Amino acid sequence: MFNKTRISVFGGRDITDGIYDNAYDLGKLLAKEDYLVYCGGGDGVMEAVSKGVHEGGGTCVGILKGQTLEEMNEYIHIPVITNMGIARNVLLAYNCDAAVAISGRYGTLSEIAYALQLGKPIIGLHSWDIDGMKNVKTPYEVIQFIKDNI
Numbered sequence: 001m002f003n004k005t006r007i008s009v010f011g012g013r014d015i016t017d018g019i020y021d022n023a024y025d026l027g028k029l030l031a032k033e034d035y036l037v038y039c040g041g042g043d044g045v046m047e048a049v050s051k052g053v054h055e056g057g058g059t060c061v062g063i064l065k066g067q068t069l070e071e072m073n074e075y076i077h078i079p080v081i082t083n084m085g086i087a088r089n090v091l092l093a094y095n096c097d098a099a100v101a102i103s104g105r106y107g108t109l110s111e112i113a114y115a116l117q118l119g120k121p122i123i124g125l126h127s128w129d130i131d132g133m134k135n136v137k138t139p140y141e142v143i144q145f146i147k148d149n150i
Contacts (some may be wrong), residue, residue: 004036005150008096010089010111011045011127012104019103020048022125026100026139027052027060033143038063038095039090041072041079045102050075063091090114098146101127121149 007030011023027049037053039046041062050060057118062076067083082088086107090126093099093114099122101112108127113123116132123145124135135141 003032005032005098005146006038007035008023008038008092008094008099008111008115009049009102010092010099010104010108010115011039011049011102012108013044013046014105015044015048017101019045019126020054023072023102024052024141025055026102026125026142028056029139029143031056031058033146034058035146036061038092039054040065040092040107041076043073045104047075049102052099060094063088063095083085086110093118093120097150098122100125100142100146101133103127121145 006016007139023045031053037060039049041064059077061078062072063080065085065088072079089111092111099115099120101108102125122133124133125142
């Protein structure tokens with residue numbers, strides 16, 4: 001029986017060094033808690049979180065937009081090719097027990113909307129200010145939210 005808690009991390013490609021560092025730290029913490037992590041598999045937040053998960057000894061699944069592995073960052077353990085473009089965002093929301101939105105623009109906003117529609121617990125780390133989603137300032141607060149809501 002599968003019994004790992006699944007956490008999807010949403011976030012953008014174009015980010016600051018500070019956001020990268022926060023996403024990386026969160027990835028390490030998610031690995032330490034033995035969560036199975038999902039992300040979009042590309043650059044920016046996705047690379048940072050998957051690098052943290054990788055270096056923390058965890059597993060990161062990349063839900064890729066295209067039909068090849070070209071967009072995948074080097075830290076993804078399990079790539080899932082969808083050939084769905086941005087429509088793959090809904091897969092990230094469906095395949096989680098809780099979601100984290102880090103920074104991000106409109107793609108992240110769509111993932112947040114899907115998670116909210118599905119009734120998934122979601123927390124923001126320097127992300128959108130939206131009813132139904134709390135925003136925090138540290139990766140440790142994200143972990144506490146997950147523990148309190150799963």
